[in-house]
Structures are given as C-alpha cells and as structure tokens.
Amino acid sequence: MKKKKIIVTGCCGFIGFSLSMKLLSNKNTQIIGVDTINDYYDVNLKKQRLKLLKKNENFKFKRVDIKNYSSLKNIFLNKKIDTVYNFAAQAGVQYSIKNPKKYMDSNCIGFFNVLELSRLSKVKVIFYASSSSVYGDSKKFPVEENFDLKPKNFYGYSKKSNEEMADIYSRYYNIKTIGLRFFTVFGPWGRPDLVINKLIESYYKNKIFYLNNFGRHVRDFTYIDDVIKIILKIYKNKKHIQNNDIFNICGSQPISLLYLVKLFRNNVGKSKIFKRPFQKGDILKSYGSNKKLVKVLGKLKFTNFDEGFMTTLKWYKKYNKLN
Numbered sequence: 033m034k035k036k037k038i039i040v041t042g043c044c045g046f047i048g049f050s051l052s053m054k055l056l057s058n059k060n061t062q063i064i065g066v067d068t069i070n071d072y073y074d075v076n077l078k079k080q081r082l083k084l085l086k087k088n089e090n091f092k093f094k095r096v097d098i099k100n101y102s103s104l105k106n107i108f109l110n111k112k113i114d115t116v117y118n119f120a121a122q123a124g125v126q127y128s129i130k131n132p133k134k135y136m137d138s139n140c141i142g143f144f145n146v147l148e149l150s151r152l153s154k155v156k157v158i159f160y161a162s163s164s165s166v167y168g169d170s171k172k173f174p175v176e177e178n179f180d181l182k183p184k185n186f187y188g189y190s191k192k193s194n195e196e197m198a199d200i201y202s203r204y205y206n207i208k209t210i211g212l213r214f215f216t217v218f219g220p221w222g223r224p225d226l227v228i229n230k231l232i233e234s235y236y237k238n239k240i241f242y243l244n245n246f247g248r249h250v251r252d253f254t255y256i257d258d259v260i261k262i263i264l265k266i267y268k269n270k271k272h273i274q275n276n277d278i279f280n281i282c283g284s285q286p287i288s289l290l291y292l293v294k295l296f297r298n299n300v301g302k303s304k305i306f307k308r309p310f311q312k313g314d315i316l317k318s319y320g321s322n323k324k325l326v327k328v329l330g331k332l333k334f335t336n337f338d339e340g341f342m343t344t345l346k347w348y349k350k351y352n353k354l355n
Contacts, residue, residue, distance in 0.1 A: 034060075035090070037113050039099055041066040041146060042120035043085065044078040046223050047161065047214070047259065051117060054260050056088045062076075063090060064107060066120065068097040071227045072127070075171060080351075098142035101149075108149040115267070118146045118160040121190075124225060125165065129313050130188035139190035145208075147201045155207065157270060159263065160198060162211040162278065163191040164252065164318045173286075174252075174321035177213070177278050185313040195278060202276035209275065210266060215282035215320045219256030219340060221348035227251070228341065229288065231296055231346050235303040245310040247290040250317040252282045255335035265329045273328065282320035283334035295341060 038055060042048035043065030055061050065085060067116055069078050085091045096103045098120045122128075122138040143160065163190035164183045182188045198209035218228045234241035259281055266273065293305065310316075326332055 035062045036060060036115075037064065037111055037298050039061050039064045039066060039107065039113055039116045041118045042114070043067050043118055044069055044082050044095070046221060046256070047217060048117070048119035049081040049085065049221060050219075050256050050260050051119070051263060052085055052091070053197050053323070054264065056085070056090055059090065061094070062091060062185075064111070064113075065091060065093045066096050066098065066104070066107060067093075068120070069095060072124065073223055077221075077224065084247070090150050097138075098145055099137045101145045101199040104145050104149055108153045108155075109348060111153065112154055113150075113155050114161070115157045116146060116150050116155050117263075118143060118158065120146075120209045121161055123186050123223070125187050125313050126311065128185050128190075128212070132186045135186050135190045137269060137275060139187075140350075143194050144197060147197060147207075151201060151205045157208045157210070157267070158198070159210045159212060159267070161191075162195055162213045163188065164213055164215045164280070164320060165209055165315065166192045166195065166280070169316055173317065173319040174284055175280070175319065176321045177226065177280060177324055181299070184315070198275045208270060209274070209276050211269070211278035212263065213278060213280045213282075213320070215252040215254050215280065215318055217256055217259050217281075219344050220254065223343060228253075228292065228344060229348070231303060232290065232300075234305075236348075236352065237298070238304070240304045240306050241306045243289060243293065243305050244314060245316070247288065247293060248316075249289045249314065250286045250319060251289070252284065252286045252318045252320050253337055254281060254283050255337075255340040258283065258332075258334050262325065262329070262332065269329060279328075280320040281324055281325070282292065282322050284320055284322045285334065285337065286317070292341075294337060295332050299342065300345065305346065
C-alpha cells in the first residue's frame with residue numbers, strides 16, 4: 033500500500049508532537065515534520081520530543097522556519113502531500129505585547145507561505161491551529177463559532193487573520209481548510225509556559241507562582257489526548273465538512289484558577305503563590321461551546337480535569353527525573 037504523506041509544521045511543539053506520535057502509529061503514514069526549534073520556551077523539551085519522533089522510520093525532520101518561503105518550498109513541491117497540519121506559530125499572550133513582529137512573521141507571513149505552497153502542491157486538506165483568543169473578552173458564554181471575533185492582543189489578532197486567509201484560499205482554490213480553535217490544551221509533554229506546568233514547576237523547583245487576577249481567571253482546559261482524538265475524527269469525517277470550516281476544540285467544562293490551586297494543594301502541597309492584579313492583554317474567561325463539534329462527530333467523551341491534572345503531574349515528575 034502506498035504511504036500517505038503528511039506535513040506537520042510545529043512538530044516539536046506540544047500539539048504538533050502529540051498528533052505526529054499518534055499518526056505514526058499507522059505504518060502507512062509518512063510524516064515530514066517541520067520546526068524551527070526556537071527558544072520561546074525550553075529547547076531541551078522540544079529536542080526530547082523530536083528524539084522520540086525520530087525513532088520512527090516514517091518520520092523525516094526538516095529544521096525550517098515557515099516564514100522562509102524558499103526553504104519551505106523545497107519541502108512542499110513535488111512531494112504529493114495528502115494533508116497539511118499547520119501548528120507552527122508564535123504562541124503566548126503577554127509575549128505578543130512585547131514582541132508583535134514575531135507574530136506577524138510566524139503566524140501571518142508563515143501561514144501565508146503554508147497556504148500558498150499547499151495551493152501550488154495541490155494539497156486538498158489543511159488543518160491549522162487557531163485559538164480561543166480570537167473571541168477576546170466575550171460577554172456571553174459559552175462562545176460559539178458564529179460569535180463576533182474581537183481579539184484583544186496581537187496573538188489573537190494573528191489567529192483571526194489566519195482564519196480569514198484560510199477562508200479566501202478555500203473559496204478561490206478549492207482547498208478544504210479546517211480551523212481548530214484550541215482552548216487551553218494541557219497534558220503530558222505540555223508547554224512549560226502554561227499555567228498548569230508553571231504551578232507544578234513552582235513547587236518542585238522552589239519558584240514563585242504568579243497567580244494573575246488573584247486567581248479569578250476561568251479557563252476551558254482541554255486534555256491533549258481528547259484534542260488528538262477530535263482532530264483525527266474530523267479528518268475521518270472531512271467529506272461531511274464544508275470546504276472552509278472552524279471548530280471550537282474544547283471540553284466545555286470551564287475551571288477557575290482558584291480551583292486549580294486548591295486541587296494542587298490537596299494533592300501535592302503548598303507552592304509559593306504570589307497573587308497579583310489583572311495583567312494587560314489577558315482574557316478573563318474562556319468557555320467554549322462544542323455543540324457544533326458534537327453535531328458533526330457525534331457524542332464525545334472528555335477526560336475529567338482532575339484526572340488529566342494527575343496524569344500531567346506524573347509525567348512531569350518522570351520527565352524531570354530523566355533530564
């Protein structure tokens with residue numbers, strides 16, 4: 033059987049890595065992984081993810097920044113790519129306030145390059161990472177895909193821009209583009225700059241954990257295994273999905289940061305917590321509706337937050353013993 037060729041950009045990132053590992057469990061799938069391995073967060077973590085991916089003979093790695101059109105062109109053209117998963121992006125809300133150009137380079141120019149080269153290579157399906165940040169501070173919850181988008185930081189704006197670019201490419205070039213609005217994804221191999229990993233690290237490395245907005249923030253935490261299952265189900269049902277479509281990827285079970293701290297204290301111990309006021313650019317509450325997702329895919333089962341947290345904690349302790 034001929035192997036299906038897939039490009040995963042951001043393959044050393046949290047979601048890109050997790051998806052690649054799952055896809056590689058199918059021996060008839062070949063992945064070309066693309067990543068620049070920047071130092072936005074722990075480079076060693078990214079290299080450890082890459083090390084695991086390279087153990088599979090169906091994985092080929094290209095260290096390329098997607099904003100570099102000519103380098104990316106060599107990866108796309110004449111490869112007969114089946115599907116592209118674009119998860120390469122500059123992440124982070126606070127970082128976007130201080131470094132807006134990085135978001136324009138990677139998230140906007142880089143994504144344009146992926147779309148354009150997919151068009152030239154006759155790729156039929158593109159999945160791309162959007163974000164709950166596109167909603168901004170909504171006054172109505174849970175947020176649905178047809179709500180007005182009012183991003184309040186450059187990161188959110190760049191993701192809204194991605195959705196608009198994907199829409200144009202889909203309409204004019206007959207490419208099926210599927211946007212994934214992720215809501216605070218967490219779990220093993222997760223990003224160390226996100227709140228759960230920061231809290232865990234503060235305890236084990238004796239650091240201060242900064243609790244923004246005095247813990248009043250609410251997040252729709254979504255476990256990584258659930259996210260990957262949903263992405264694969266969408267691909268399986270792609271014939272029933274519009275050429276340009278967008279989905280909230282969330283469990284629709286919002287958790288307050290105060291609850292997270294309480295859960296941590298009860299199961300791990302007291303960390304050094306410094307409560308501070310609301311930080312500029314932050315989103316007060318993320319709470320998404322997954323009704324559209326369920327309508328297309330059928331009933332979905334989501335991991336209990338407490339269970340997902342404990343699994344993440346076990347992974348963290350095991351990973352840090354090895355490194």
